[in-house]
Amino acid sequence: MDEEDIVTKYILEVKDLTKEFPGVIALDNVSLHVKLGEIHAVIGENGAGKSTLMKILSGVYPYGTYKGRVIIDGSERHFRNVRESEEAGVAIIYQELALANNLSIAENIYLGTSKGSKYGIINWDQKNHEASEWIRYVGLEEQPSTIVMDLGVGKQQLVEIAKALSKKAKILILDEPTAALTENEVEHLANILRDLKKKGITSIFISHKIQEVLKISDTVTVIRDGKTINTLSNYELNEKGIISMMVGRDFSHRFPERKYQKTDQLIMEVKNWKLAKPKSLDKYVFKDINFKLYRGEILGITGLMGAGRTELVNSLFGVYGGETSGEIYVCGQKVMIKTPEDAIRRGIGLLTEDRKRFGLNLSGSIRSNISLASIAKFSKYGYINENKEIRECEKYVDSLKIKMTSLDNLITKLSGGNQQKVILARWLMVNPTILLVDEPTRGIDVGAKYEIYILMDALLKNGIGIVMVTSELPEALSMSDRVLIMREGRLVKEFDNNNLTEEIIMKYATGSD
Amino acid sequence: MQLGVIKIENDKKFQIKELILKKNVKKESRSSILSLRKINWRPYAMVIALAVIAIFFQINTNGIFLRARNFSILMRQMSIIGIITLGMALLIISGNFDLAAGSTVALAGGVAAVMQVWYGWNTLSSVLIGVLVGGLLGTWQGFWVAYRKIPSFIVTLGGLTMFRGIYLVITKGITITPLTKSFTFFAQGFVPKNLGMALAIFSCLVYTVLVIQGTASKKNYGIKPDSVIIMICKIVLVSGIIILTVIMMNYYLGIPIPVIIMLVIALLLNFISIKTVFGRNLYAIGGNIEAARFSGINIKKTIMIMFVIMGALCALSGILLTGRLDGATASAGTMFELDAIAACVIGGTSLKGGKGSISMAIIGALVMASLDNGMSLMNISSYAQYIIKGLVLILAVWFDVAAGQKNE
Numbered sequence A: 001m002d003e004e005d006i007v008t009k010y011i012l013e014v015k016d017l018t019k020e021f022p023g024v025i026a027l028d029n030v031s032l033h034v035k036l037g038e039i040h041a042v043i044g045e046n047g048a049g050k051s052t053l054m055k056i057l058s059g060v061y062p063y064g065t066y067k068g069r070v071i072i073d074g075s076e077r078h079f080r081n082v083r084e085s086e087e088a089g090v091a092i093i094y095q096e097l098a099l100a101n102n103l104s105i106a107e108n109i110y111l112g113t114s115k116g117s118k119y120g121i122i123n124w125d126q127k128n129h130e131a132s133e134w135i136r137y138v139g140l141e142e143q144p145s146t147i148v149m150d151l152g153v154g155k156q157q158l159v160e161i162a163k164a165l166s167k168k169a170k171i172l173i174l175d176e177p178t179a180a181l182t183e184n185e186v187e188h189l190a191n192i193l194r195d196l197k198k199k200g201i202t203s204i205f206i207s208h209k210i211q212e213v214l215k216i217s218d219t220v221t222v223i224r225d226g227k228t229i230n231t232l233s234n235y236e237l238n239e240k241g242i243i244s245m246m247v248g249r250d251f252s253h254r255f256p257e258r259k260y261q262k263t264d265q266l267i268m269e270v271k272n273w274k275l276a277k278p279k280s281l282d283k284y285v286f287k288d289i290n291f292k293l294y295r296g297e298i299l300g301i302t303g304l305m306g307a308g309r310t311e312l313v314n315s316l317f318g319v320y321g322g323e324t325s326g327e328i329y330v331c332g333q334k335v336m337i338k339t340p341e342d343a344i345r346r347g348i349g350l351l352t353e354d355r356k357r358f359g360l361n362l363s364g365s366i367r368s369n370i371s372l373a374s375i376a377k378f379s380k381y382g383y384i385n386e387n388k389e390i391r392e393c394e395k396y397v398d399s400l401k402i403k404m405t406s407l408d409n410l411i412t413k414l415s416g417g418n419q420q421k422v423i424l425a426r427w428l429m430v431n432p433t434i435l436l437v438d439e440p441t442r443g444i445d446v447g448a449k450y451e452i453y454i455l456m457d458a459l460l461k462n463g464i465g466i467v468m469v470t471s472e473l474p475e476a477l478s479m480s481d482r483v484l485i486m487r488e489g490r491l492v493k494e495f496d497n498n499n500l501t502e503e504i505i506m507k508y509a510t511g512s513d
Numbered sequence B: 001m002q003l004g005v006i007k008i009e010n011d012k013k014f015q016i017k018e019l020i021l022k023k024n025v026k027k028e029s030r031s032s033i034l035s036l037r038k039i040n041w042r043p044y045a046m047v048i049a050l051a052v053i054a055i056f057f058q059i060n061t062n063g064i065f066l067r068a069r070n071f072s073i074l075m076r077q078m079s080i081i082g083i084i085t086l087g088m089a090l091l092i093i094s095g096n097f098d099l100a101a102g103s104t105v106a107l108a109g110g111v112a113a114v115m116q117v118w119y120g121w122n123t124l125s126s127v128l129i130g131v132l133v134g135g136l137l138g139t140w141q142g143f144w145v146a147y148r149k150i151p152s153f154i155v156t157l158g159g160l161t162m163f164r165g166i167y168l169v170i171t172k173g174i175t176i177t178p179l180t181k182s183f184t185f186f187a188q189g190f191v192p193k194n195l196g197m198a199l200a201i202f203s204c205l206v207y208t209v210l211v212i213q214g215t216a217s218k219k220n221y222g223i224k225p226d227s228v229i230i231m232i233c234k235i236v237l238v239s240g241i242i243i244l245t246v247i248m249m250n251y252y253l254g255i256p257i258p259v260i261i262m263l264v265i266a267l268l269l270n271f272i273s274i275k276t277v278f279g280r281n282l283y284a285i286g287g288n289i290e291a292a293r294f295s296g297i298n299i300k301k302t303i304m305i306m307f308v309i310m311g312a313l314c315a316l317s318g319i320l321l322t323g324r325l326d327g328a329t330a331s332a333g334t335m336f337e338l339d340a341i342a343a344c345v346i347g348g349t350s351l352k353g354g355k356g357s358i359s360m361a362i363i364g365a366l367v368m369a370s371l372d373n374g375m376s377l378m379n380i381s382s383y384a385q386y387i388i389k390g391l392v393l394i395l396a397v398w399f400d401v402a403a404g405q406k407n408e
Ligand SMILES: Nc1ncnc2c1ncn2[C@@H]1O[C@H](COP(=O)(O)OP(=O)(O)OP(=O)(O)O)[C@@H](O)[C@H]1O
Pocket: A021, A022, A024, A025, A026, A044, A045, A046, A047, A048, A049, A050, A051, A052, A053, A095, A403, A404, A412, A413, A414, A415, A416, A417, A418, A443, A445, B408
């Protein structure tokens, strides 16, 4: 092949890219070659440098803050900001959603573009009309005027996609778009990407879900410790191969064997639990919820998005809008949980689903984020013993393998997956008897997932019970003792986890039984 | 093919990985020495800015600015707004404001003056009732913000006019004067020179002991303490500043009492903000109130307490102001809140909440006070002073934003 040929073949080339943050080399001579019109997956462990690479491509880290070359359509580009990259046809959806929560879907889609406005006055009828096409294209049923805050994370993700598409991009970059999506939605997204491919639009996406990468992508690039390990075509790949390239060693099992088994000691019982919507008592978010949790068990709760799973665990933790009714017993004692404070006092912890909104204090350090819920443990008469706090935090950083340079760095300096681990560390530190986890491994790489599963198992040894809300069916099947399925605010089925399959679960979750 | 290599040479790969890691570590330390980015530049920038301002005024006032007498006056001027600034910094860190600070100053100081002048109360009782009034006003505001979820901007905007109105109703707009000697002594008096020096030396000793103890405690917990050199530098620097300041003050009449009061409060609040659960909660609430809630922090109580503290600090400031003016005047404390907020912002407190520190806020207050004092010495008209102070505020924040972006 001669030079000419190669130049025209790739729509995007990245050559010898190096990016340093103070104290960290995030990218170390990375290269990436993306062909026109392909679906290109970029995978790698938490902190491997994937998001950093994408932020360079989209001008978030401007030219001059990195070394190396970015070539689009054969010509070298020096993006100084996001607008310039958008003009060059690059649109990106960030890992941390960047929507304006208080604006409508349509407003979000057209945020920052001035097209369609005359003398700076926006024609909202026209905008809403245009927006509704994109909204339908990504499979949302909401009105364009729906406020984004009222959507769940999954749907917000779809809004982000609609927004990126509306920019008429040539290259669409998606940083972990599927982390918050259910399987149906992932399938839907895959169809969108395939459709875009037909229209000649190239997609680059990051994901920790290997199965999905194999299913959707044409080409896969693996990054490890800031270096490109390999780029392979889809047919050359299998799950095991990808994983071992990612982690740099052989990795045969995605899920550990459960070492500690369920006992028959009851620690929590929920009876006739119901949450009525605020102001309209006859409408409910969920009702007739009855379940028991035993010491040493993982109780999986699964279902489609919007089935009320998150609302359920939040309400058990004392966070709800509306009226609850029913009874909760913890260790045989009837309890009233009105605030998270009450819940924590009763030994309940909750790892929330939306880590940016409900979990992270983005202006705080890693240390203050880890110890946030258990600061009382390190203090006497309100005085914090910081040394003790640091020691404890270090323990969790080690056991969760959080990749960082210093506990006193801002949490924003961590990669997405490592931020998730920080929040997990927060709840482990509380040392709860009942741990509610809502999508605990979202955005976490396979290696780290494995470690988190082992940790959960180890927690069971101490006699705690875990309620795990998850959309990842393999996770539910491999880790839980029992699986509850929720649909439209009700528990429709409870299974002991033997001979259970994804098909059976899906049947009940979708209501096609 | 590639995969095979990885599988077979598993161990070797691991060794390689370790080597890579080691290499990275080496690079890391080098890059941290080379690049200034890793250092938190803010304190240095503030000190440099302060030095530039001082030199500028020193030159343009023919050397009056840094004379002992002027230095003493400057510090005394600063202390009254400084006390409010300290509380305001914590309040802003928690994601709130107090626009009623100036009116609280007036009302609390006014009540204290009224008690003494009209009803003949002794100084101690008048001061106590003043602080109590401040605390009550804080409670009022805290109640609406914390328990009724009204934005602090609105509640304190209401307080701004309400409290001043109440003050004017009580005093009917006349100046309440004269106060007793002991009342004005708080604001106008000085610590005897020998006692001041003894205090300074004592503080240096305490600081040294604390540093050494801190190191020992770190070692106890297996945390790497600062190196001996850094420890010595810290002690020398801090002791140096303390002793020099006191020598300078003693050249004139000694340390002004309001300055001592402000410093004690600064130390206390600094301690609270860094070392206590309450302080940590303020940062957490300002940083992400939802995350704080989900972590079981009692947001209402924390915000309430913060407003009470703020009210009490405003009262203290009001009492000092009344003492300095030897009476409560109708316009006492107007615009104090704005000066305090400006000082906080110049000191790097983020108005979005969650970020900032007491030590930087006090430097911010010092910058503001220096500008006031220096410009007055230069005979710049008070109208022009307003303009310049406004500009400085905007420039300081712009500098912050620009530098922050670079840091990214
Ligand atoms: N703003 C920043 N300041 C300092 N270090 C950073 C910053 N952003 C990222 N890093 C560091 O750069 C490395 C790569 O981070 P990046 O976010 O690209 O990882 P990632 O591959 O996207 O991981 P994940 O799968 O967890 O999202 C990490 O070690 C991270 O701590």
